[in-house]
Amino acid sequence: MDERGVQALDRVMAQLQESGEALEQFLRLVNALNRSGILPFLTGLAENLDVTISSLTEQNTGLIRTLNVIYAVLNGDEEVEDVPLTKILQEFNDPDVRRGLLLLLKILRAIGSASKQG
Incomplete structure (x- = not known):
């Protein structure tokens, strides 16, 4: 390994020593999320983020359209005939x-x- 590789490895080792407790807490969190089933859900959500956002946008658009119609009727903007x-x-x-x-x-x-x- 060349000198730069050794220096980089030394920096990583120093950061690991400084962050040991935080890394342990992070690993406990990841393990807890995995055991509870939340981690696979979050992973799937992140991997399909564009599809998820698109789906939520479509659902919200329909909801907003429906609420606009309801508001127009209740506000008297749409005339209701006998x-x-x-x-x-x-x-x-x-x-x-x-x-x-x-x-x-x-x-x-x-x-x-x-x-x-x-």
Whole structure:
């Protein structure tokens, strides 16, 4: 090994001696994360970060769009016309309406459940 290699090795050894306790704590942390299953999750998350961020962005975009529609309706920006009951019943054939009603029922169930507890 040449002189520069020896000097570099000496510097690394000195840093290891100075950081021994911190390195031990770090290794304990890594081992604990691995045993708990969090480390593989974090590794997978980091390895697929672009896909994860893209997925979160798509989900948030949908949520923001939905919240904007709800806000517009509640704010009176969208006019709601008088419609006959038969028209309302026809709307139940729309899968989006049925999904929305199911979501509302789940929200109402959660509100009702929370009100019992507290």
